[in-house]
Amino acid sequence: MMLISMSAVGQVHLTWENLANITYTEKYFVAYDSNFLYPEFSTEMSNLVGKKVSLSGYYLDISPTGDMIILSKNPMASCFFCGNGGPETAVEIQFKSKPSFKTDDIVVITGTLKLNKDDIEHFNYILTDCSGYILK
Template identity: 35%
Template sequence: MRYLLLTCLLSFTGGLFAQTAAASTWQELAKVSYEKKYDELLGFKVDVPVFSEDIRAMAGKTIEISGYIVPVEGYKSHNEFVFSAYPYNMCFFCGGAGPETVMEVTATEPVKYSTSRITLRGTLTLNDSNINQLMYLLTDAELVAK
C-alpha cells in the first residue's frame, strides 16, 4: 500500500513539474522587447523583436512547451499550425495576448486538432527578420504523450 501511495505521489508531482516547466517556457519567451525599424518593402517602421539573453540561449535547442492549437486550415490533423499559450478565444489573434504568446509549428507527424492543452517537443528557432512569419518557430515538433 505504501508503495502504491508513493508511486501515485511521484507520478503526480512529476506531471506537475513537467507542466510547470512547460509553462515556464512561455514565461521565458515573454522576455522580449521591441524596437522600431524601417522596412524597405513596406515603406514604414515595424516592430522588430529584440530577444533577451535567456531567449537567445534557447535558440536551436530542444524545448517542451504546453499550449493550444490554433488551426490554420479547418479542424483536422496538421503538420503545420500555430501554437498558443492561451486557448483560441484568448490568443494573440482573437484576444488581448501579445505576439510572444504564439509560435509557428512544423510537426514531424500530423497532430490531431484538440481544444485541450497539449505539450509539444521540438527545436526552437528565433525570427527577427521575416515579417511574414511569427517570431518563434518550433520545428521537428512532436506530441509529448501524457
C-alpha cells in the first residue's frame, strides 16, 4: 500500500518510495535499434497526473547548457547515471524560471506531475511549471 500525504491546500507530498512503485518491461524502439525499459506506472501515480505535487531531493544540473535539470534521490556522485538506482530515482524538472540552485543542493520542488512512457529523450517522471526552495 502506498502512502501519499496531502497538505491543507491539496498539494500532494510524494516520497521516493512512491516513485519506486513502478514496473518495467523491455520495449524495442526502431529509431534507436535498441531495447529500452518501458514503464508501467501504478494506479496511485496515474491518478496524480496533472496535479500539483512536491518532492525533496538533490538538485542536479546535468547538461552543460542547463537544459536538463533533475531532482535525484541521491547526490551527483551516486546518482542514477552512476549506477546507483533505477530510472525511478530521478525526476526531470522544468522550472517556470530557473533558480540559482547549485548541484547537490537539497531542495523541495513543487510542480505539475506528468508521466512519460514513450519519449526516451525524457525521464519517466516529469514535473512541469516548477518552483522550489533549498532545505536548510
